Amino acid sequence: MKLPTHFISCDWGTTNFRLRLVTTDNLEILAEQTVGEGVKALFLARPDSSSAERERYLATYLAERIRALPGAAEHPVVISGMASSNIGLRELPYATLPLTLDHPDLEWEALTLPDNRPAVLISGVRDALDVMRGEETQALGLAGGLAGYDRGVLLLPGTHSKHLQYETGAFTAFTTYLTGELFALLTEHSLLRQAICKPPGGAFRAEAFQEGVRAAVDQGLTARLFTVRARQLLSHSDPTDNFFFLSGLLIGDELRSLHRPGSQVFLAAGEPFLTLYRLALEEIVGLACIHCFSEPALDAALLAGQRTMLAAYVNG
Amino acid sequence: MKLPTHFISCDWGTTNFRLRLVTTDNLEILAEQTVGEGVKALFLARPDSSSAERERYLATYLAERIRALPGAAEHPVVISGMASSNIGLRELPYATLPLTLDHPDLEWEALTLPDNRPAVLISGVRDALDVMRGEETQALGLAGGLAGYDRGVLLLPGTHSKHLQYETGAFTAFTTYLTGELFALLTEHSLLRQAICKPPGGAFRAEAFQEGVRAAVDQGLTARLFTVRARQLLSHSDPTDNFFFLSGLLIGDELRSLHRPGSQVFLAAGEPFLTLYRLALEEIVGLACIHCFSEPALDAALLAGQRTMLAAYVNG
Known part of the structure; x- marks a missing residue:
């Protein structure tokens, strides 16, 4: 099936929330909205609600925010980050490694928002001793840059740095620092x-x-x-x-x-x-073994990963 | 020269202060006084004073505390810990390693308190990358327990653990964790x-x-x-x-x-x-390589180290 011409990217973390209207083929960003309030604040506002109540509440919140995004029309929304955690929109199981990049087998679920908009919720990834939510989608979007190599490590530095082991077309393990x-x-x-x-x-x-x-x-x-x-x-x-x-x-x-x-x-x-x-x-x-992603590739990484999962949804 | 029959042990740290009247030969404790206020609080009470003013102030403080210790008489006082730091009674240079245990070459200085009492102030120890004040005296007091071994590591666990390398009769290096x-x-x-x-x-x-x-x-x-x-x-x-x-x-x-x-x-x-x-x-x-000090040896370690330095003072 054909991909929609546009999608709405939702990056819903613990402490922040970002929506972007994106042109699917070139990942151009047409509109953007950022709120400094992630799932944690919304969860803490209603800590005693059941998971069904919380899903209704967060789905309504998301639909309202999308309505305020210029040009959102009826485009589908792809959601990654802590929205799939036990304090988010709906708790999904973690995908397990290896994550084959040809046929990305992240866990995801199709939802319908209160405005009847289709939504794809992407889950996190675990291995025996570690978990992540959000970085797996970014890593998926960067996979093209690793394709010419047999093996290596993808570094995503930050407050909680991630090291993803890459081997012959798959992420096989990771560690959080x-x-x-x-x-x-x-x-x-x-x-x-x-x-x-x-x-x-x-x-x-x-x-x-x-x-x-x-x-x-x-x-x-x-x-x-x-x-x-x-x-x-x-x-x-x-x-x-x-x-x-x-x-x-x-x-x-x-x-x-x-x-x-x-x-x-x-x-x-x-x-x-x-x-x-x-x-x-x-x-x-040593210098010869370091590969840095270009700024545009890095900027587009989450969107590229979300597009890959949108394709999985459309085709699957 | 002969050691005095008794001495007053002063353990003067950053955040605490402890005096003990001790029988020199068996290290029996005859009286004790603890104050939950170390050099830091005294320093902060008069941050702008010159080092000479601070020495006068802290020496008077020490003499007054000793006067309140039953049986203090005219016995000399041996002081270890942060009292020899730049916020203490008098700043002394660090001793450098190796510290030979036969002839302990810790840095120390003889002082006279306002009540004319003789005092021995023990300095800290440094190596190229690390410093300690107080633990070196305790380590000196434990040295007897290491004497039968060629080499090993003395562990002094705590908020800031110390590992002292021991080799053929001397502490040669140490690391703080x-x-x-x-x-x-x-x-x-x-x-x-x-x-x-x-x-x-x-x-x-x-x-x-x-x-x-x-x-x-x-x-x-x-x-x-x-x-x-x-x-x-x-x-x-x-x-x-x-x-x-x-x-x-x-x-x-x-x-x-x-x-x-x-x-x-x-x-x-x-x-x-x-x-x-x-x-x-x-x-x-493995169990075979672990040597634990007995509780009495551990309790007496600081006092034993101070007695060694008292002997250095009396003979030196």
């Missing part, structure tokens, strides 16, 4: 905060950052964390340098498992993550 | 806290703890941290189990570097650390 969250906890709440100052502008201290990366690669994060404080006590180091030294320690520790001969790493990140992760990867896997 | 602080940050402030419940009583879940230790040994802390949350989402794990699983992850990660053939580990800890660290060490180095 709390790197960004640990950085915030340590700089705001730990003893180390006394030795750290966040730079006021966009100042970047590459040398201190790389020093942190090398320290983590050599000895691991936990054996070197206190060094941040000791640098201040022993050599009166610049607190801004320490900010980047700690960032290097955390990112270096996250990436050290990638230090394998011939490991290919695919990095999908906007700034500031792109600069930091690329620099750290240069230390760990 | 923020294990206890990280545990508090993660259970109180991170996303993981949703999956964790601190047990109300003294309940201990050895199996979940050991599972955490093994996970850290196999893959490292950061690759398995999110597992705490995933366990809840995927298998509705008991939040109390998760409390101990996280504790196992953190302690297992701290100790994994000890996994070397024939590594001898000397553990000096009270409860709850003794149980946790011993169990983790059983997984990592």
Whole structure:
């Protein structure tokens, strides 16, 4: 069957909500609406409702938001993120790995919104020890960039970074790292905060950052964390340098498992993550093994993944 | 020269202050006084004073506290901990490693308090990347227990755990781990806290703890941290189990570097650390390589170390 000419992309996370009207073939964005309120706030507003009541409430909320999107017409909506979790629109089971990219077998369900609009709700993915919701759709949209390689790791840095193992046409495993969250906890709440100052502008201290990366690669994060404080006590180091030294320690520790001969790493990140992760990867896997997605490919990744799932819905 | 029959032990940390009147030969404690206010509070009360003013102020404070200790007479006082830091009584340079145990070359300085009482102020120790103040005196007091061994590691667990490398009669290097602080940050402030419940009583879940230790040994802390949350989402794990699983992850990660053939580990800890660290060490180095200090030896460690420094003062 033919794909519709347009679809509405819904990125419904824990703490944010974004709708975009998209031209299906070139993924051009014709209209956009962002609300700083995700499923969590809506769930907390009615914590005692049954799952059926919550689905009605969130489906009505979604239909109303779409009505306010110029040009939404009767186009279908494709929904990814925490909307399929136990605090979202409808809880769906996780898809299990491997995720074959030729025939993407993500879990999804067809719904009809109160305005009779067709909707596709995409579920998350699990493996034995980990879960994700949202990143799997983005990864699916980036799959084209990995197609020419036998194996590698796709990195999606962030507050909770994801490493997806790619092997002969499929994502086979993944790991979540709390790197960004640990950085915030340590700089705001730990003893180390006394030795750290966040730079006021966009100042970047590459040398201190790389020093942190090398320290983590050599000895691991936990054996070197206190060094941040000791640098201040022993050599009166610049607190801004320490900010980047700690960032290097955390990112270096996250990436050290990638230090394998011939490991290919695919990095999908906007700034500031792109600069930091690329620099750290240069230390760990070397320039020749790093592949960065272009900005347009990265921007379109979620939409491309949603289009793939829209096709699965239309054909299946 | 002969040691005095008694001395006053002063353990002056960042957030606490403890005086004990001690019989020198058997380290019997004849009187004790504890104040929940360390150098930090005293420093913050007069942040703008010069170092000479601060020394006068803290020396007077110390002399007054000693006057309130029954039987203090004219016995000398030996002071260890943060009192020798830049917010303490007098800032002393750090001693550098190796610390030979036959002739302990800790840095110390003789002072005279306002009541004309002789005082010995013990400094901290540094190596290239780390610092400690207080633990070095405790380690010195434990040195007798290591004397029969060629090499090993002395563990002093706590909010900031210390690992001291011991080799043929000397401490040669050490590393600080923020294990206890990280545990508090993660259970109180991170996303993981949703999956964790601190047990109300003294309940201990050895199996979940050991599972955490093994996970850290196999893959490292950061690759398995999110597992705490995933366990809840995927298998509705008991939040109390998760409390101990996280504790196992953190302690297992701290100790994994000890996994070397024939590594001898000397553990000096009270409860709850003794149980946790011993169990983790059983997984990592095996029962035959773990040496735990007896409770009396552990209790007397700081006093024994201070007595050694008192002897250095009397003879030096």
